[in-house]
Amino acid sequence: MVLRTGLLGGLIAAVAYASAAFAEPVEIRITHSITGGSQKEVLDGIIADFEQANPEIKVKQVVFDDDQYSDTGLITQLKSDSPPDIYFQWAGFPMQRDAKEGFAKDITAEMNEGGWKDSFLPSVWSPSMGMLYEGKAYLVPMTLDVTNVIWFNKKIFAEDGVKAPATWDEFMAVIKAVADKGETPIVVGNQELWPLGNWASHIASRVVEPAHYTAAFELKEPFSQPGFEKALNLIDDLRKAGAFNKDIAGLGADPAMSTFFQEAAAMHPIGSWLVPSANEMAEKDFDYGAFNTPLIDPANPTKDSVIGTATGFAVHAKSAHPKEAIAFLKFFTSLENQVKWAEAGSFSPVKGAMEQAKLDDKTKQMADMLASAGSLVPPPDTTYPVAVAESYYQAAAYVAGGEKSPKEALAWLDDHVKSMK
Numbered sequence: 001m002v003l004r005t006g007l008l009g010g011l012i013a014a015v016a017y018a019s020a021a022f023a024e025p026v027e028i029r030i031t032h033s034i035t036g037g038s039q040k041e042v043l044d045g046i047i048a049d050f051e052q053a054n055p056e057i058k059v060k061q062v063v064f065d066d067d068q069y070s071d072t073g074l075i076t077q078l079k080s081d082s083p084p085d086i087y088f089q090w091a092g093f094p095m096q097r098d099a100k101e102g103f104a105k106d107i108t109a110e111m112n113e114g115g116w117k118d119s120f121l122p123s124v125w126s127p128s129m130g131m132l133y134e135g136k137a138y139l140v141p142m143t144l145d146v147t148n149v150i151w152f153n154k155k156i157f158a159e160d161g162v163k164a165p166a167t168w169d170e171f172m173a174v175i176k177a178v179a180d181k182g183e184t185p186i187v188v189g190n191q192e193l194w195p196l197g198n199w200a201s202h203i204a205s206r207v208v209e210p211a212h213y214t215a216a217f218e219l220k221e222p223f224s225q226p227g228f229e230k231a232l233n234l235i236d237d238l239r240k241a242g243a244f245n246k247d248i249a250g251l252g253a254d255p256a257m258s259t260f261f262q263e264a265a266a267m268h269p270i271g272s273w274l275v276p277s278a279n280e281m282a283e284k285d286f287d288y289g290a291f292n293t294p295l296i297d298p299a300n301p302t303k304d305s306v307i308g309t310a311t312g313f314a315v316h317a318k319s320a321h322p323k324e325a326i327a328f329l330k331f332f333t334s335l336e337n338q339v340k341w342a343e344a345g346s347f348s349p350v351k352g353a354m355e356q357a358k359l360d361d362k363t364k365q366m367a368d369m370l371a372s373a374g375s376l377v378p379p380p381d382t383t384y385p386v387a388v389a390e391s392y393y394q395a396a397a398y399v400a401g402g403e404k405s406p407k408e409a410l411a412w413l414d415d416h417v418k419s420m421k
């Protein structure tokens with residue numbers, strides 16, 4: 001009887017082991033907007049390495065292009081009955097909204113385990129970066145982005161006898177020189193409003209006193225005030241000088257970048273993600289550089305600021321596999337993988353990654369720009385209610401397109417945001 005019981009127990013154990021061996025791996029889904037380039041290649045490689053090291057877990061990517069992801073792709077997924085386990089999100093207002101509305105999981109305890117939180121740059125956790133909500137962590141830092149610099153074609157600059165400007169007056173002289181050659185000085189794809197709006201916000205932050213800038217976007221003060229009018233006048237000056245492509249309002253962000261790569265414009269204001277896109281899309285001999293928004297007002301506290309933001313991965317609060325999701329995110333943010341991430345053109349928020357990485361000169365320039373900036377100005381659409389930010393972007397678009405004067409655009413803006421207070 002004892003023998004039979006022992007045999008039966010061994011048989012049950014063997015069956016259980018065999019069942020476990022042939023069990024389907026757990027699938028976690030991650031959604032993001034990295035559609036191509038070296039970043040996508042590196043992310044695919046990190047996922048493959050993770051799956052090899054963790055055969056019991058499979059990672060499925062759900063990918064949208066930037067605009068679709070921002071407009072409808074992400075929110076539709078977050079509200080679905082089967083939400084992604086991990087999703088890409090911007091720090092600041094979007095992340096804080098997700099935390100407040102119950103989409104993002106509080107990962108404070110996980111961050112405090114084993115020094116994970118301390119593996120990131122301390123600045124990532126500063127209040128201005130918007131990575132925390134009520135002191136708690138909801139976002140795993142993924143990338144620090146310079147969200148707008150002015151990229152320029154070195155060959156066109158050399159042919160037109162101009163160089164990267166340091167001041168706004170020098171910048172306007174460059175615009176005139178390029179326009180006089182019959183060339184397009186600046187290409188912007190402003191169909192979605194944020195490409196010009198982001199830069200217009202940085203310009204405003206350079207001429208509006210910080211307290212008034214914040215108060216206006218928080219709807220505590222009107223936008224119709226001298227600082228914002230001066231900022232939009234600068235945009236209007238660019239328009240009058242023939243700075244922008246004629247199809248600015250109808251051109252998309254990606255086609256505008258392609259136009260720049262095809263050497264059909266001298267300059268293109270956009271973020272640091274241009275670097276991995278150039279590696280994929282531009283000709284090998286395409287030679288380009290970048291400069292920050294030139295000095296406008298030497299007395300302004302943010303005169304030498306950089307406009308930038310942090311992004312990250314959140315775990316959905318209703319994830320069916322939060323433990324596995326955290327395991328992947330810890331793997332992704334390991335120093336070894338973040339060195340690869342940096343070498344793909346991203347500014348890694350993990351300590352030591354940028355120092356150890358073999359960076360191309362463009363990525364190093366962005367890293368140096370962030371490191372040497374007097375201050376970091378976050379984009380309005382990641383810091384304030386998106387509807388308010390987009391209203392300002394629309395006002396800037398009206399001026400750039402010659403549809404409204406700066407005064408008229410600000411009057412429209414104040415009227416438009418009344419109901420948002």
